[in-house]
Amino acid sequence: MPIADTPDHRALVDTLVVANRILAHHGIVDGFGHVSVRAPQAGSFLLSRSLAPGTVTAADIMRFDFDGTALDGDTRAPYLERFIHGEIFRARPDVMSVVHNHSPSVIPYGAVRQPLKPLYHMSAFIGSGSKHFEIRDAGGNTDMLVRNAALGVALAQSLADGSVVLMRGHGCTVVGESLEQAVYRAIYTEMNARLQLQASQLEGPIEFLSDEEGRRSSASNRGTLERPWELWKKSIP
Ligand SMILES: [Zn+2]
Numbered sequence: 571m572p573i574a575d576t577p578d579h580r581a582l583v584d585t586l587v588v589a590n591r592i593l594a595h596h597g598i599v600d601g602f603g604h605v606s607v608r609a610p611q612a613g614s615f616l617l618s619r620s621l622a623p624g625t626v627t628a629a630d631i632m633r634f635d636f637d638g639t640a641l642d643g644d645t646r647a648p649y650l651e652r653f654i655h656g657e658i659f660r661a662r663p664d665v666m667s668v669v670h671n672h673s674p675s676v677i678p679y680g681a682v683r684q685p686l687k688p689l690y691h692m693s694a695f696i697g698s699g700s701k702h703f704e705i706r707d708a709g710g711n712t713d714m715l716v717r718n719a720a721l722g723v724a725l726a727q728s729l730a731d732g733s734v735v736l737m738r739g740h741g742c743t744v745v746g747e748s749l750e751q752a753v754y755r756a757i758y759t760e761m762n763a764r765l766q767l768q769a770s771q772l773e774g775p776i777e778f779l780s781d782e783e784g785r786r787s788s789a790s791n792r793g794t795l796e797r798p799w800e801l802w803k804k805s806i807p
Pocket of ligand 1: 603651670671672715740741
């Protein structure tokens with residue numbers, strides 16, 4: 571039976587499909603990138619089969635264990651980089667959802683190893699700065715993809731307790747306490763990168779949110795996640 575048809579997964583699968591569509595609609599993912607959610611059964615998560623996120627439907631959702639092995643006898647082709655999700659879920663019990671993408675404005679920051687910092691309240695979740703993942707330290711010269719468990723572990727270590735990790739020469743990975751929050755964070759990570767670049771072109775030092783301002787803004791944003799989510803949901807084709 572497809573995972574979407576099991577009663578304890580149906581609602582979560584539907585939300586995951588919406589998350590895929592919203593991220594695609596906002597240009598956070600295109601033909602590439604993926605979003606996952608922790609499944610109710612311990613040690614497993616839901617992720618689409620290898621497919622462009624904008625075309626994902628409920629029937630495409632698969633379930634994996636944290637080693638990246640497909641469960642439920644599913645033999646369809648998975649994403650090569652599913653190890654990003656499994657190893658972060660394993661390392662971070664607080665994380666319920668993971669978004670991996672190559673959204674354009676974050677790429678320069680990974681390349682020059684400059685952290686994103688919260689320029690405004692919407693991106694307060696960035697906290698004291700984004701984390702940095704150097705794949706060369708973990709795997710030497712690679713094709714830049716997190717295509718095995720060892721690279722997934724190294725990425726999760728680089729993310730540490732952060733909410734955003736920039737992946738040099740590749741993209742970024744964003745985590746959240748829910749699908750809605752991870753999607754929100756992925757969208758505003760891209761937005762913050764764009765704004766941070768604009769601010770850096772103006773005269774004068776940039777005044778980022780202080781840690782305390784960040785904590786307070788994050789707390790209020792948590793209470794209003796529903797609003798953008800419902801709007802984004804309506805706007806998807
Ligand atoms: Zn990637």
